[in-house]
Amino acid sequence: MGKTVELKTTLNKGNVNKRVFWKAFASGMVALATLLSFMGVSGTAYAIPMAGVGNFYVEFDHLEGNGYTFYPKMGESSKEKSTPQGTNLIKDLTIDHLQLYKDFNISGDKWIRVKIVASKPVHISGLQQDASVINADAKFSNLALKEKQSSDWQKQFQQMSSTIELNHAKIKTHYLFQEKVVMNGMKVTVERINKPAN
Amino acid sequence: MRMRALKGLTCLLVMALLYVPNHAQAAAGGQNDEGFVVSADRVEGGIMLPQVVMGETSSAKSKPMIRFQYRNATLYGMKLTKVLSTDEGPVTVIMQAHGPVHMTNMTADASAFSLKGACLTAGKPIPDPGLKKVTMLIHKMEASKGELDRLTLTTVKGNHGQQRPAAPKVLQDLASLPLLEMKEAVNKLMNGHLPLTCEDQKEDKEKSPKKPASPSDEIKKALPKLSKDPIKKAEKKPDKKQEKPDAEHIVKHVKKPLEDVSDPVKHVKKPLEHVTHPVKQGVKKEITKVPKVIDKTKETAKKEKKKVKKTIQQTKQQLCQKAGILNGSVPKMLGLNFIDEAQKEKIPLTGLCPTNESATKQLKLVQSQLLKNLHLSSTNKDQLADPDLLKKMEKEMESHSSLKLQPDLLKPLDGLFSY
Numbered sequence: 135m136g137k138t139v140e141l142k143t144t145l146n147k148g149n150v151n152k153r154v155f156w157k158a159f160a161s162g163m164v165a166l167a168t169l170l171s172f173m174g175v176s177g178t179a180y181a182i183p184m185a186g187v188g189n190f191y192v193e194f195d196h197l198e199g200n201g202y203t204f205y206p207k208m209g210e211s212s213k214e215k216s217t218p219q220g221t222n223l224i225k226d227l228t229i230d231h232l233q234l235y236k237d238f239n240i241s242g243d244k245w246i247r248v249k250i251v252a253s254k255p256v257h258i259s260g261l262q263q264d265a266s267v268i269n270a271d272a273k274f275s276n277l278a279l280k281e282k283q284s285s286d287w288q289k290q291f292q293q294m295s296s297t298i299e300l301n302h303a304k305i306k307t308h309y310l311f312q313e314k315v316v317m318n319g320m321k322v323t324v325e326r327i328n329k330p331a332n
Numbered sequence: 333m334r335m336r337a338l339k340g341l342t343c344l345l346v347m348a349l350l351y352v353p354n355h356a357q358a359a360a361g362g363q364n365d366e367g368f369v370v371s372a373d374r375v376e377g378g379i380m381l382p383q384v385v386m387g388e389t390s391s392a393k394s395k396p397m398i399r400f401q402y403r404n405a406t407l408y409g410m411k412l413t414k415v416l417s418t419d420e421g422p423v424t425v426i427m428q429a430h431g432p433v434h435m436t437n438m439t440a441d442a443s444a445f446s447l448k449g450a451c452l453t454a455g456k457p458i459p460d461p462g463l464k465k466v467t468m469l470i471h472k473m474e475a476s477k478g479e480l481d482r483l484t485l486t487t488v489k490g491n492h493g494q495q496r497p498a499a500p501k502v503l504q505d506l507a508s509l510p511l512l513e514m515k516e517a518v519n520k521l522m523n524g525h526l527p528l529t530c531e532d533q534k535e536d537k538e539k540s541p542k543k544p545a546s547p548s549d550e551i552k553k554a555l556p557k558l559s560k561d562p563i564k565k566a567e568k569k570p571d572k573k574q575e576k577p578d579a580e581h582i583v584k585h586v587k588k589p590l591e592d593v594s595d596p597v598k599h600v601k602k603p604l605e606h607v608t609h610p611v612k613q614g615v616k617k618e619i620t621k622v623p624k625v626i627d628k629t630k631e632t633a634k635k636e637k638k639k640v641k642k643t644i645q646q647t648k649q650q651l652c653q654k655a656g657i658l659n660g661s662v663p664k665m666l667g668l669n670f671i672d673e674a675q676k677e678k679i680p681l682t683g684l685c686p687t688n689e690s691a692t693k694q695l696k697l698v699q700s701q702l703l704k705n706l707h708l709s710s711t712n713k714d715q716l717a718d719p720d721l722l723k724k725m726e727k728e729m730e731s732h733s734s735l736k737l738q739p740d741l742l743k744p745l746d747g748l749f750s751y
Contacts, residue, residue: 204485206487208420217489218423218424218488218489219487266488267484267486269482270483271431271479271480271482271483272480273478274478274479275476275478276474277474278474279368279470279472279473281389281390281471281472282388283389283390284390287423290365290390291368291414291416295478
């Protein structure tokens, strides 16, 4: 049960606006610290929200879950108070090679990436993920896409399936909530990166 | 006190005026947002079964739709868009697969669509239709399995919906009916296996010797009758025209005896068609050009009704005699004559020779064989005299030089054959 925090602070002095950097870095670390404090020693945490840090990316090799529902909503992003998103609900799921990361612009063209990686399968119950973009190879069983007569626009269109399988996924996420998460082999890193494409 | 009441009333009126247009606008917006548009460059798969069903939309509980059913389907270049009206303006959900999409046991209920590669007939399966440039306005889509390679699911601001296809004429006509009559008409479409698309294929129809009715003609034929009195239609009351034949009607009856005179069985049908067409249009020149047969027709048309009926009876007897001695096959012309007679009398083939047992048995075989070839073996007993069905039988008969009859067809199949 090793939780390693590696901070690769190999930035050249004089090229970085320290005030901006520490501000951005601190906000990212607050989010991480929140998550880590929930995790505790066992690697299991309950009622974990990840919000208020703007959009971040979730990537993984393989996800298998059951009880999937998708519906559109308006939610907060790092740039706007209200932006279109899709809510993805999955009752129970297992993720292989999970990575969560958030990129911070510390000054000019200087960027850092705060990343959480799980080397072992992650088990989650009661997942809610609000995302604006999902890229993946997807498989569903008992898939249904349908519209419903309702005055509430969020209930007018839904996608549901009894099982969901996603491979090679990259998800632009704005909000993440898990009722219960078991995340063994977790590692947190901070690294300098070139300006991200997305 | 009065002034206060008046002011209050004015305020209420102003509020009502402000509220009503917004409400109407929202309702109108809702109509436009109905359904989600799914497009695909091409769809490949096994058997596709189109059906007419009633389905739910975001603004209506029950609306006529075409259900497309596939056991297995692969969609290439699939894109789904759903536009939603929110308080902050339109939002679009876009689901696009950059790889192939495999669906198992897929059903899609569409209220509008455009496609190339197949003509659809209600309840008639099409083996591997190979549809291209498909766009459907879908309200429900289900699959027992769905595999979407390189899927991108995005939710964005603004209206980025795809162009919505137009509803086919059949669904437009159905939608204009009250709910109960709509359901009756849907049943009629399904039971009669009526065409749903290919209204614009006039060229093909012109090429064919017998022009089949277009889908809208078919539904129009079914709908006004249903809307007036569907029950009466079911009872099949005899047409008044039949009781009191006018000049045109007499000409129709004349067809048969004349042909019988010239050649009792083989050359009956073709000359008749040539005769009726010019007479209907009143083109006298045509008549003078056409030799003996038309002259005979004109003469016979002048004869008294009784004589005509007598001749018809004689023809019918001859037909029944010929039916009685059929042995495992029926020649094309004879088969067409049976159907023609049934069409005129508006009775099933099996009712042509009620007093001739052996003829009835053979006619039953002919009827069963034709129904089997048309994949309409489950046709209800009451619908065997349906003009549309007899027309289909006629078309099927025309495609054979001699129709082989399989005696085992009379054995009951799943309890459906009980004439």
